[in-house]
Amino acid sequence: MTYKTLQLDTSNWDLTLDGSGDLAIASDGYATAQDVASACLVFSGECYYDNTLGIPWKEDVLGKRPSPGFIAQKMQNEALKLPNVDQAIASVFFDKNTRTTRGAIRITDVDGNTSQATL
Template identity: 70%
Template sequence: MTYRNMQLNTSTWDLMLDGNGYLAVADGAYSVAQDVASSCLVFAGECFYDNTLGIPWKTDVMGKRPSAGFIAQKMQEEAKKLSVVDEALASIFFDKTTRTVRGTIRVTDKDGNVAQATF
């Protein structure tokens, strides 16, 4: 399986350039993990080309107290919407000091390659 896309800077989620000044390309397991991370950061209904994509951040998470398991389940479901993903396992961490949610999601693609995305 060949799976490629434009590589994004994980700090800014913006495009990156390679050493020659061209758009950087990600492939393989890293590319899959990047797509999963992007999918998990999309708000439900935000994608104009398919409003069924995304996590219900506004309606079910923000301003509420969802469990880490609930958020992890939503992220796993979103990851599995990608045709290249076979399995997904999310871990969510609440930081009470900064009042932020951090997480990782470990994905296995259809070829059995494993990658992890952190957000």
């Protein structure tokens, strides 16, 4: 099964064009990784077409001190809501020097293909 989605420009997370001037289309592993990254970046209740989607960033993360495991679990749960994702394993770590949080999520789709999204 080929999985496709509109490709986003990674610098501004907006639609992009292909070499012919048409909307760019991402497929298979890249499409899955991009959709998982999008799902993990959505704030709970802010997805226009389905307000049950999203991570409770405002309620449970920002201004709090959640564990990396807590954030990883939330990201995995969002990834598994996508119909083509079979498995998702997230890893999150805090850099105390720069006060930033970084993470990655490894995805296995329903066809057994793996890809990774870095957040």
